[in-house]
Amino acid sequence: MHKNVIIIGGGFGGLETALSLKNLLPSSVRITLVDRSEYHAFIPSIHNIVSGDIQARDIQIPLELVLGVAGIEFVHDEVISADVSDKKVVMSSQVLDYDYLVLSSGGENNFYGVQGAETFSYGFRSPEDAERIHADLCSLLEDRNRKCSLVIAGGGPEGVEVAGELLDVIRGRGYGHELNEGRISLQLIHGQNNLLPSFPVKAQEFAREHLLQKGVTIATGHRIVEVQQNAVTLDSGMKYDMSMLIWTGGIQPNRLIRELPLKKAPNGWLKVTEQLHSPDDDSVYGVGDIVSIYIHDQPLALARLAYHALDQAVTAAMNINSHLRGRRQVGYAPKDRPQLVSLGKEMGIYARKDAVLSGQWVVLLKKAVQARHLMTYLSKPGLSAIMSKIPGMSFGQFLRMLSPL
Ligand SMILES: Cc1cc2nc3c(=O)[nH]c(=O)nc-3n(C[C@H](O)[C@H](O)[C@H](O)COP(=O)(O)OP(=O)(O)OC[C@H]3O[C@@H](n4cnc5c(N)ncnc54)[C@H](O)[C@@H]3O)c2cc1C
Structure with a gap:
């Protein structure tokens, strides 16, 4: 059998x-x-959907197509x-x-049992989540009669990247002068003392300085303990207005x-x-x-x-x-491989062990990694035919042989 x-x-x-x-x-x-889901998605690029730089379909490939050509059954x-x-x-x-x-x-x-968090926040884990954030953010910004208090929960790579994209949307759509002048605010709340906790200190400091200088308010060492429709409360008792909460607090x-x-x-x-x-x-x-x-x-x-x-x-x-x-x-x-974090479309951080570099090239490198990943899967079924003639070698080994990235 x-x-x-x-x-x-x-x-x-x-x-x-x-x-x-x-x-x-x-x-x-x-x-x-x-x-x-019908699609395999390159999740590390969903922040680019938030800014409107790309659409969900730009980072999704149909599983049926990739698997079908390779002779693997797909059940949706x-x-x-x-x-x-x-x-x-x-x-x-x-x-x-x-x-x-x-x-x-x-x-x-993971909402850690915080009351109201699941109901009143936007997730940030899928292309669909990112599309929803983009659409609702654009309507919030356009309605000049409404306050636009943006709050990000979590200062890991996802939180930092989404902060960079929100800044790009605010400035790119001509609302930069309203940031922190009463109508628009962008607040990042992080339970630990340093942003990007798993990164070298130099990367943590760079991210913090960059975001502060661009107009993000950062509260570290504080956890959100309650979320209501229009406000978040911290463990310090501080309560902040909130029109949109993006949750990147953990999984x-x-x-x-x-x-x-x-x-x-x-x-x-x-x-x-x-x-x-x-x-x-x-x-x-x-x-x-x-x-x-x-x-x-x-x-x-x-x-x-x-x-x-x-x-x-x-x-x-x-x-x-x-x-x-x-x-x-x-x-x-x-x-061990390098980690790449973007801070909007003009700046990014490259970290490998203790080496930390920064510049716009990191953003371009991230895009190159995305393109390579998606192209690899679209061409894999073709490679499969070649590979089946080399017994004992997996796709991963073959691809790593072809490319150092
Ligand atoms: C915003 C963001 C940015 C990130 N950036 C980076 C980065 O820059 N670099 C990096 O290395 N990592 C990054 N990551 C982490 C990376 O995306 C994950 O580590 C990776 O996706 C894990 O792969 P996985 O196969 O375990 O799970 P996933 O990629 O999450 O895939 C799980 C799949 O299972 C399916 N599924 C789940 N439950 C069921 C069910 N019950 N029935 C049927 N299907 C189901 C889902 O639809 C999904 O397709 C990022 C993550 C996020 C959210």
């Missing part, structure tokens, strides 16, 4: 796993990817639950059996992962071994934002980033192939 591999999620981790598996596994193995549906004892995936429209399951369903906003595993009867890390992420499968079940693999990797019972400190998801996908695909063929599996070893 043929074997079935089901992958939940067609984001960075899931799509890369599917295409890598297609190269490694015998053609008799059926690979199915399920996603509730929401996964409701996974029954790991009977090896079944339950969707809205059908139930599928699996021999191997790959979980790569990403994270969702958590979604319900699908929370309800799985498999070991979790203390914060709810799926626990996986160095080989990227559950310690409870070696037919269930996890990649990307949903995992917490444990090596010799110690959690691996790892930021939730797209490039880690891509690397994990290659390791998981290799290990499923090895398991199926009775070979030894490999351990996942994170690689």
